[in-house]
Ligand SMILES: NC(=O)c1ccc[n+]([C@@H]2O[C@H](COP(=O)([O-])OP(=O)(O)OC[C@H]3O[C@@H](n4cnc5c(N)ncnc54)[C@H](O)[C@@H]3O)[C@@H](O)[C@H]2O)c1
């Protein structure tokens with residue numbers, strides 16, 4: 041992994057060396073590590089429904105196809121129930137471990153240490169390290185001290201070398217602040233739902249101030265679950281201009297803001313299309329703002345409904 045885009049700057053160079061099949065660049069994290077800016081998620085198309093523990097070869101096959109297509113950033117979680125399949129796919133795909141960027145997440149189950157959860161995840165993955173370990177959600181914490189003590193456990197995992205980077209997911213500013221007050225090793229990533237209909241007010245600016253990279257999950261929401269909407273006409277115009285799909289405009293909108301995009305699909309052609317098309321164009325800053333402006337006319341959240349405070353609508 042060598043191509044680097046400056047942290048939080050739109051990828052404007054267009055000269056990044058190749059990685060993962062095309063030239064999707066890496067983003068430099070505040071701990072000095074790099075993350076490929078396009079990731080393949082195992083949490084939506086390929087997760088297992090509650091209580092299903094049987095090994096699922098189809099998940100392995102889809103994931104091997106994604107890796108072989110060039111998706112080297114793989115986003116997993118213990119909650120998805122498919123870490124064994126992710127590990128099997130990594131072995132079967134034949135891509136050297138050093139070229140892959142593997143994330144998993146802890147659910148912070150009550151009464152369990154991070155060390156216990158992390159060791160179980162590594163064993164299921166069949167790996168001796170992950171590139172990124174995240175706290176999946178902040179809802180386990182009842183007090184600022186809960187956030188701080190859990191984060192200290194995460195720091196111990198990073199200290200051990202078995203997670204190269206550590207971060208959080210679904211955190212708002214009020215969840216991050218107590219951690220930033222006491223952290224020895226601040227979170228380098230927050231993975232959040234992010235698309236034009238969920239821009240989170242000044243949360244993105246807060247991340248930039250604190251050097252925390254954003255990973256956008258559900259980046260296609262405006263053309264999938266939340267369609268139709270005010271972004272449709274802008275996406276359509278830009279897709280025509282650049283000769284790409286609306287989905288590619290939606291992903292580029294994240295990348296051009298210096299935001300990592302996590303997507304998924306069981307459709308290999310679609311996945312290959314992203315890697316072929318995304319490196320070939322950029323949105324101008326004006327176009328990024330046009331999408332943002334249209335998006336601010338609608339609010340939509342697809343995940344963790346009911347968990348967020350009312351001010352999430354900002
Ligand atoms: N941390 C979290 O709480 C959290 C929550 C949700 C997702 N995630 C991660 O992010 C990953 C990606 O999330 P996502 O699946 O919501 O991302 P996404 O917005 O990219 O949606 C992908 C889905 O859209 C479908 N799709 C793509 N193009 C389409 C089109 N033109 N028309 C209709 N459907 C189309 C795909 O088939 C796929 O099912 C997940 O797999 C998971 O790893 C994390």
Ligand SMILES: OCCc1c[nH]c2ccccc12
Pocket residue numbers: 083084087088117119120343
């Ligand atoms: O991270 C995606 C949302 C999510 C949280 N817990 C899960 C369990 C199974 C599938 C998706 C999820």
